[in-house]
Amino acid sequence: MKKIESWLECVRCSKNYSIDELRYTCECGGVLDVRRDLSKVDGQELKKLWDSRWGMKRGIESSGVWRYRELILDAPDEKIVTRQEGNTRLYHAGKAAQYAGLKNFYLKHEGENPTGSFKDRGMTCGTTAAMMFNAKSVACASTGNTSASMASYAACCGVKSIIFIPAGKIAYGKLAQALAYGGITLQIDGNFDDAMTLVQEVCEKLGIYLLNSINPFRIEGQKAIGFEIVQQLDWEVPDWIVVPGGNLGNNSAISKGLMELHELGIINKIPRIAVIQAEGANPLYRMWKNKTPYEAVKNPETIATAIKIGNPVSWEKALRGIEWSNGVVDDVTEQEIMDAKAWVDAAGIGAEPASCCSVAGAKKLVEAGIIKPDEKVVGILTGNVLKDPDAVIGYHQNTLTNMGIVGTFANKPKQIKPTVEDVRKAIS
């Protein structure tokens, strides 16, 4: 395969920069995209190549991101930092499909990545870019998963990782990972949006490589979620992909990747993308619903701490992707998130609260008649069930009522005496 020419391009004003230039935003303040000249690329040849790599046992291309390396990042093998990420399962949603009112409902479980979230797909690419720029340290602001992933990948390639998290506001499993993998963990007084502002200034002033999804190479890696979904469906395109929205990098990545496959003739249509936000952290939804200019939400609040974000950096890219795909934006309540989670968990699949916006959102869109019950729908589960045990226990022990959440489908633990008779009663 010949080298594909690539460059950076501003999403707002279309100004171009060299792919080798270390920058995250345009002079005008817009976010940047990696663009490629696909005009001379043979899509069918690429598809054959990717199929030939399916199921490889080892090596760089056994990764579910680097399998698609031609459209990910032109990096020499020795610079690639990989943990064989991706290759996540695509489940039939089982009970959660019934709950959502869908027959053909699949869940792509990105919580099965090496550090338990989809962030690993972006991070393999982001840390590889860091290696190519000879970075000695990397940083991110995070609601927990990005920091867990970055700390792991930084440890793998021997660079220092500096993490900015809102103090007391991230799930324990994620904080534990950041500490365990050796990230320098800075808990700041403020929310994620404050941490995001700070990390951008710190990276610029202290020459640290920024690994939030404002980094265009992170987005390139996350495109592989969409690539892998269509490859798992034998290149058949689902009608919908439903994805939770926080900082809005992931939905932007998925739609960008699918647009590229469409341009190459690898797929014949783009699935409609539905972005689902939590009601208390829904700036994109407000803009979408009211047709008003973008405005950040000041004090975002939600039990889905992963997406407790009021001022998402990628909102422009997200909107573009939604328009490309004739998509929609919706929001869901705290109760809807946790009830949907109870069904995802009870289906034996399990995921963290933010992930379950996909299922809560799909259900809401079916009820509104926007998604038809017989359409083929893929929901993205973004993080592992073990990331946030407090939310699980709180729901099942019905102790979240102070947050207005009732354990509607609670599976309460039972206290019994150690006798056969008590066991018989408890299980009957």
Ligand code: F0G
């Ligand atoms: N789901 C989970 C589990 C997440 O961790 C995130 C984002 C999202 C959904 C939303 O994805 O930001 O691309 O729209 N977590 C980031 C973090 C912000 O720091 O871990 P998005």
